[in-house]
Amino acid sequence: MHHSSNPLPARLASELQNRFGERFSQGESLRAQHGRDESIHRPAPPDGVVFPESTEEVSAIARLCHEQRYPMIPYGAGSSVEGQVLAIHGGLSISLARMNRIVETRIDDLDATVEAGVTRLQLNAALRECGVFFPIDPGADASLGGMAATRASGTNAVRYGTMRENVLGLTAVLADGRVLRAGGRARKSSAGYDLARLMIGSEGTLGVITELTVRLHPVPEAISSAVCTFPGVDQAVRTVIGTIQCGVPVARIELVDPLTLRAVNRYSRTELRELPTLFFEFHGSPASVAEQAATVQAIATDLGGEDFQWATRSEDRNRLWHARHTAYFACLQLRPGCRAFPTDVCVPISRLAECIEQTSQDIARVSIPIALFGHVGDGNFHLVLVVDPEDPREMREAEWINERVVERALGACGTCSGEHGIGIGKTRFMLEEHGETAVTVMRAIKAALDPDNLLNPGKVLPAP
8 A cells, every 4th residue: 555665756846846945855754754644654754755835836736747647646734534645556745834923814704715734723723813713623633635625524523513504615726736716705605617616625636626625604702511420321412412403503412431531531631521421612692691501500400410510611611622632642542552443433413323233342352442532513423543553463453343333424424534534544435335326436536626536536436
């Protein structure tokens, strides 16, 4: 799967050197940095890295690579977890890190145009005084271009949607260097094929996203968070289902299992009870937040939920959510020196309890520690398997769990990935999830836009 080092063609290297000078490098450490992500997959460094500063420069790079039939791998912040940025067939890494300008914010229209390298924390810091925010929060400080490319979501998606709902328009550079402008700033349109949505979730295989126009949302007048423990995972999940079915517009509902809480307590020095726990957040006016919270507390109490702890002060809330957001890194500390093998699935909410219950039974059958947590408000849960990648038995167990959780999700009319994407890790599930016709259509789209398979080759689509 991993390429033998095939250095950049001399002509391409010299053209990049002439045009970009210091912003093009074949140095080993930079290549190594751009050849790994947060996944379990073995690093695969590109043969060079270039740092464009405009759409025109990305277009020039694509034209050069296209002339020489040379692979290109778009790179955002490197926080992907399915091997999306690995140069498994060699090639040139196009880092968008320097394309980090906020082009324009239009508070009256509740939208902003940003370059693809802007990160979500950077955008929200710039909006802090404006009374608006960008809600998509995958935990990592990912780049917005990368978040669009992987159709990211995160803890707020149950209320605010995913990147799919929050990108109005975008600019992308195609494999041959042409610049595609898709979507716009209108809140709706019924004019033609939705090419912006085609690019969102394409993981760099159809184009390099260079600019985005995203929706902004008013900062809620009141925000309240709560933590509640349950005797078992089943009661916690049934509370989530009850909350959603009652139409409570909850902003976040996160489930965290006891192992994750043990890791979080150790890592964040918190003292949360190590029982199945829900983290809630409510947004709205003070009265509506109080009403939402009371409704949810009643549902939870009926199902055995106890120890409701409320946090209305922002520092208490931040501490709570900081603990939840560090769960991934906290789990890594369960076995120092090991790697995390993350996987996620998403199912219709009515099927969530059985999926998590059966997955918990599978977890009990293997020897590796596995943390279960997730954005259960929209049926999305994650496993973080903490493994020694050099131990074949542990890797076999990890693969077995991954296969089981995906098969179960697909059997429940769900998806093999709610938000991590496909990368190289989940291509084998695409046919089963989408069917032969859909995958053939996807291949036809790829062939029409990138006939030489230069853009992030080997990702998303299974080999024919």
